[in-house]
Amino acid sequence: xxxxxxxNTKIGIGEKFCFLLTNIGNIPLMVLLSxxxxxxxxxxxxxxxxxVATLFLLSKVVDGISDPVMGYLMDRVKPTKMGRFxxxxxxxxxxxSINYVLVWFGPAWAPGAKIAIAYISYLALGITxxxxxxxxxxxxxxxxxxxxxxxxxxxxxxxxxxxxxMALSIIGPMIVADGQISSYYKLIFGALFxxxxxxxxxxxxxxxxVKAAPDNAEKYSFFDLMKIxxxxxxxxxxxxxxxxxxxTMVQSGVNTxxxxxxxxxxGGLAIMSFISIITLFGQIPGMLLSGVFSAKLGxxxxxxxxxxxxxxxxxxxxxxxxxxxxLYAASVIASFGSGxxxxxxxxxxxxxxxxxxxxxxxxxxAAIASTSSFVTKCAxxxxxxxxxxxxxxxxxxxxxPEQAASVNTGILASLIYLPAILFVVAIIVMAxxxxxxxxxxxxxxxxxxxxxxxxxxx
Numbered sequence: 001x002x003x004x005x006x007x008n009t010k011i012g013i014g015e016k017f018c019f020l021l022t023n024i025g026n027i028p029l030m031v032l033l034s035x036x037x038x039x040x041x042x043x044x045x046x047x048x049x050x051x052v053a054t055l056f057l058l059s060k061v062v063d064g065i066s067d068p069v070m071g072y073l074m075d076r077v078k079p080t081k082m083g084r085f086x087x088x089x090x091x092x093x094x095x096x097s098i099n100y101v102l103v104w105f106g107p108a109w110a111p112g113a114k115i116a117i118a119y120i121s122y123l124a125l126g127i128t129x130x131x132x133x134x135x136x137x138x139x140x141x142x143x144x145x146x147x148x149x150x151x152x153x154x155x156x157x158x159x160x161x162x163x164x165x166m167a168l169s170i171i172g173p174m175i176v177a178d179g180q181i182s183s184y185y186k187l188i189f190g191a192l193f194x195x196x197x198x199x200x201x202x203x204x205x206x207x208x209x210v211k212a213a214p215d216n217a218e219k220y221s222f223f224d225l226m227k228i229x230x231x232x233x234x235x236x237x238x239x240x241x242x243x244x245x246x247x248t249m250v251q252s253g254v255n256t257x258x259x260x261x262x263x264x265x266x267g268g269l270a271i272m273s274f275i276s277i278i279t280l281f282g283q284i285p286g287m288l289l290s291g292v293f294s295a296k297l298g299x300x301x302x303x304x305x306x307x308x309x310x311x312x313x314x315x316x317x318x319x320x321x322x323x324x325x326x327l328y329a330a331s332v333i334a335s336f337g338s339g340x341x342x343x344x345x346x347x348x349x350x351x352x353x354x355x356x357x358x359x360x361x362x363x364x365x366a367a368i369a370s371t372s373s374f375v376t377k378c379a380x381x382x383x384x385x386x387x388x389x390x391x392x393x394x395x396x397x398x399x400x401p402e403q404a405a406s407v408n409t410g411i412l413a414s415l416i417y418l419p420a421i422l423f424v425v426a427i428i429v430m431a432x433x434x435x436x437x438x439x440x441x442x443x444x445x446x447x448x449x450x451x452x453x454x455x456x457x458x
Contacts, residue, residue, distance in 0.1 A: 011149055016156055018205030019143070022089070023160030025199030026136055028191035029100060029129065030380060031165045034249050035172060036184075037104070038384050039256040042398045044181055045107050045114060049398055053388035055119055060381040063126040063374050070130040083208035085135040085142070092131030093199040097192050099128045104188050108181055126377055132199070133373045141350045142208040146449075150350055155291060158343035162283055169276035173259070173269035229371055231359065234352045236433035240426045241345065242375045244307070247422035248338075249383020254414040257391065262322055262408055271324075278328055279335035282313075286339020298438040299344050299351070304430055306341025310334050311423045317416050351441055358444045387414040 041047040078084075102121040107114035140157065144150055168191070176183045229235060259272040267274075286306065293302040313334025320326040353368045387410075388396075394410030396403060436444075 011144060011153070015206055016153070018202040019139075019153060020156050020160045021198040021202030022136055022139075022206065023157045023202075024164040025093070025195050025197070025202060026133065027161055027164030028168060028195050029096065030376075031168050032172065032188065032191055033103075034252040034380060034383065035168070036176065036187075036256060038253050038388060039260070040104070040184060041107070041118065042388075043260075044179060044184065045118075046399055047107065047114060047118060049388045049392050049396060051115060052118070053385035053392075055122055056381040056385040056388075058119075059123050059126055060378045062123050063377045063381075066127045066130060070127070070134060083142075085138045085208065086203045086206065088131055089135035089139075089203045090200050092128065092133075092135055093196060093203075096125070096128040096132045097196055099124050100192060101188070104184065105181075129377075130373060133376075136199075137346070137349070137372060139206060139208065140346060141353045142210045143206065144209055151291060151294075151347060154347040154350070155287070155343055157346050158287060162287065162339070162342065166276060166280065166283070169279075170273050173256075173272040173276075177269040228356055228360065228362065228368070231352075231356055233355055233434055233436045234368065234371075236429060236435075237348055237352060238371060238375050240430050240434075241372065242379055243422050243426040243429070244341075245376055245379030246382045246386075247419035247426075249379050250386050250414050250422075251383075251419050253384050254387040254391075254411055257387070258411050258415055261403055262411060266322070266324065275327065275331050279331050282332040282335030282337075283339040286336040286341075287343055288339075290340045290343045293340065294344060294347075299348055300430065300434050300437070303341050303344045303348070304427055306337045306339070306344075307423055307427050307430070309337030310341060311337070311420050311427075313337060314416055314420045314423070321412055321416070351436060354444060354448055355436060358448060386418070387411075390414050 038049075038052060041052045042049050099121060102117065103125050106117035106121050110117055140150065140153055143153060172187055175187045229238070255272065256269070259269050263271050290302060290306070293305065297305075313330050313332070313336070316330040316333060317326060349368060349372055356362060356368065390410045390413055391407060394404075394406045396407050396410065
């Protein structure tokens, strides 16, 4: 019996562990880009900051075309004995990893064509990463339609994401602290080993139980995709994700400049690693409480609570932008809020996928996942470009032995003020616009469980 014909049997510890591995394997690719690529391109390779910022924005135009097309095509892939998305996850991991090497080191290997290589490889990354990322994010609503089990998988997914990101945030700065390209070789190739091994071995151990699209199910056309995306809770949450992810990407993109320039006399990138350890005291309790709060208050209210706490932590840094005690306290508070809010992202996305099916009778797992991937990459592009444009506006010069004092103002604008404003916008949009409450979710899920049982018997 194939994976798509299985009933919703209990998911064992072994499969949950494999699901954790696939999610950890997905993390290094984009985390390392957001943490170090802008700094690597400008300070190590010597690319013009304006050209790099424009590249990040241009890539989103390409993604705007490729992501919906990829999701549309992947929703039409015929299931195999391994299911529909697992083979694509394995294939995407291999293709994306090869291209990832060129993104980082192609410009350094061919200095005479470094701009062209950076543009071509980075634009191609948007397409190759889609195959891997959309496949993985499509798995959650197909592994089970039991809400309790799905919430468990969502927590596992976020522990994988946050744990992987945390490990990179601690180890990465220590590896590349000397700023030498040889150190970046160690970081990137070591991370790619984890990506390939974890993603492929994890994919082999997970299963698609919910039949994604029976042969006689109504297929959506490419033009219907826009209607699916514009379903209210789907569209609202895409906007929220775009705003919040942009905020965190802006912070991540400017962090290396902050610690390298403003905190150089206090340890530089070594402090960056230590702060990543400090945030564990906020993130882990936040993640543990997230499920408790959402069970009592619902996902919407819990999400807002976490976002508000995050904003308070970010704004605390205004008191003393370079003071270590304030930095420690602000990091714990902001990470506690993030720990509450972040685990809900994928659970809400899975709820929205079910909402589309409930309202339209259309299976659109890959359509939702691909659009979510596009939103994430838009945030990464904006988050990478905005700090560079701000830094250039405040007098930043690539590879200069010393930067003007005005550059620090640009760093703080990207690190504190802009992220806080964006999160406040997201809180308002969530409070006013998102319209799936806990009662409606339970009713919708009961109807879909019955529908999926009938589809599995066909």
